[in-house]
Amino acid sequence: MPIEAPVDPFSPPSDSVLWKRNFLLGAATAAYQIEGAVDEDGRLPSIWDTFSAIPGKVLAGDTGARACEHYQRWETDLDLLSELNVDGYRLSIAWGRVMDEAGRPNKKGIEFYKRLVGRLKEKGLKTFVTLYHWDLPQYLEDRGGWLNRDTVYRFADYADLMSHELAGQVDAWATLNEPWCSAYLGYGNGHHAPGLANGRYATQALHHLLLAHGTAVPVIRANDPGSMVGIVANVGKSSANSNSEADARAAHLFEVQHNAWILDPLLKKSYPKDLFELWPGTEPLVLDGDMEAIGAPLDFLGINYYFRSNVKSDGAHGFTEVPLEGVERTQMGWEVYPDGLRDLLIGFKETYRNLPPVYITENGMASDDKVVDGRVDDPQRISFLKRHLAAVDSAVKAGVDVRGYFIWSLMDNFEWAFGYERRFGIVHVDYETQKRTLKHSAQLVAKFLAERNARA
Numbered sequence: 384m385p386i387e388a389p390v391d392p393f394s395p396p397s398d399s400v401l402w403k404r405n406f407l408l409g410a411a412t413a414a415y416q417i418e419g420a421v422d423e424d425g426r427l428p429s430i431w432d433t434f435s436a437i438p439g440k441v442l443a444g445d446t447g448a449r450a451c452e453h454y455q456r457w458e459t460d461l462d463l464l465s466e467l468n469v470d471g472y473r474l475s476i477a478w479g480r481v482m483d484e485a486g487r488p489n490k491k492g493i494e495f496y497k498r499l500v501g502r503l504k505e506k507g508l509k510t511f512v513t514l515y516h517w518d519l520p521q522y523l524e525d526r527g528g529w530l531n532r533d534t535v536y537r538f539a540d541y542a543d544l545m546s547h548e549l550a551g552q553v554d555a556w557a558t559l560n561e562p563w564c565s566a567y568l569g570y571g572n573g574h575h576a577p578g579l580a581n582g583r584y585a586t587q588a589l590h591h592l593l594l595a596h597g598t599a600v601p602v603i604r605a606n607d608p609g610s611m612v613g614i615v616a617n618v619g620k621s622s623a624n625s626n627s628e629a630d631a632r633a634a635h636l637f638e639v640q641h642n643a644w645i646l647d648p649l650l651k652k653s654y655p656k657d658l659f660e661l662w663p664g665t666e667p668l669v670l671d672g673d674m675e676a677i678g679a680p681l682d683f684l685g686i687n688y689y690f691r692s693n694v695k696s697d698g699a700h701g702f703t704e705v706p707l708e709g710v711e712r713t714q715m716g717w718e719v720y721p722d723g724l725r726d727l728l729i730g731f732k733e734t735y736r737n738l739p740p741v742y743i744t745e746n747g748m749a750s751d752d753k754v755v756d757g758r759v760d761d762p763q764r765i766s767f768l769k770r771h772l773a774a775v776d777s778a779v780k781a782g783v784d785v786r787g788y789f790i791w792s793l794m795d796n797f798e799w800a801f802g803y804e805r806r807f808g809i810v811h812v813d814y815e816t817q818k819r820t821l822k823h824s825a826q827l828v829a830k831f832l833a834e835r836n837a838r839a
């Protein structure tokens with residue numbers, strides 16, 4: 384597809400880190416959101432198959448049954464990456480494709496991922512593999528899911544299998560994607576699979592998720608010593624609704640609940656005390672040695688950032704959100720606030736002296752994109768990406784070791800509880816015909832990277 388002259392050029396200033404050849408620019412996806420083929424080659428159902436089949440859980444009753452048919456179309460989808468000139472690709476593995484209920488490997492499922500990472504390597508792309516992007520096998524949920532400590536050890540077995548099978552082919556392993564979402568949305572408020580809503584469950588599920596991560600880290604390192612091992616956390620920025628002390632406290636607690644709840648155990652080997660002021664009586668059961676395991680050194684930290692939330696005190700222990708008026712928002716209703724990314728990164732460097740090198744593993748936005756005469760204009764996304772990349776550049780200039788940035792997402796896909804209506808891709812997907820069309824943002828990314836590569 385020809386690359387057109389940019390209307391709104393995606394061209395960073397000459398001193399930007401984006402021009403550096405070793406700053407990785409990539410695109411990201413996740414298995415359940417794109418693969419489809421849920422009954423193919425011995426794949427076992429996940430909690431998202433179950434959850435999305437329950438009426439009312441996902442907008443318009445959408446499910447991942449077909450999604451982008453990536454399981455069939457993976458070769459041409461990977462060619463899109465070449466068209467975009469990106470340096471890397473972040474994907475996830477569906478646990479239920481590669482292992483059966485007794486823990487035995489499923490050869491056909493494993494072959495699929497072998498072919499995928501093999502092709503990425505042939506293309507010279509850096510491959511970031513996430514082991515768990517929310518699709519817990521349903522049989523494990525039936526045994527208690529992340530509330531059951533045994534799931535920790537089942538995850539370590541799965542990590543062992545895949546890091547053994549794909550050793551030498553993966554540049555970076557992430558154990559988990561956004562454990563906050565798995566724990567809080569999955570077990571705390573029930574908006575995501577498996578749909579349970581109990582504060583005590585959320586903290587215990589999170590503890591087991593982090594312990595699964597910590598238990599898997601040394602296993603992956605032993606199997607694939609040449610790769611990096613890390614984890615991906617979503618982080619949130621808050622603002623206080625007023626100058627009152629109570630609202631300032633609320634804004635602080637918001638960031639404790641979103642960020643410190645996850646990052647403190649990983650980087651300080653303890654849970655933030657303030658969390659249990661916010662959620663009294665929800666302390667998880669922690670056994671001897673757990674915090675030490677969770678705090679295993681990381682080769683990188685993946686950060687996913689999307690928006691800011693404005694909050695005020697709820698008059699008791701916590702906060703409530705008060706949406707700001709007159710601010711720019713996306714199709715998700717999320718505020719566009721690039722400075723939040725810069726400020727959070729700088730703040731993490733100050734808070735965590737052992738902050739590992741950071742990759743922005745997700746950033747992007749949804750818009751109601753349409754193909755008109757073969758083109759997809761997405762000016763808000765172009766501006767969004769430009770401003771967030773500038774925010775990353777200023778964090779780097781302020782001394783934060785950020786080494787790369789992945790756009791969420793390579794292509795439109797199943798956006799969890801919002802189904803197919805919310806389009807995050809830089810490549811448009813027509814779900815009827817499965818036709819892919821590069822959006823204008825994708826064309827500009829490709830053009831910029833071609834220029835950068837020519838200069839280097």
Ligand code: FCB
Binds near residue numbers: 416799
């Ligand atoms: C993140 C998820 C990702 C995608 C984006 C929009 O929370 O990791 O799968 O849905 O949000």
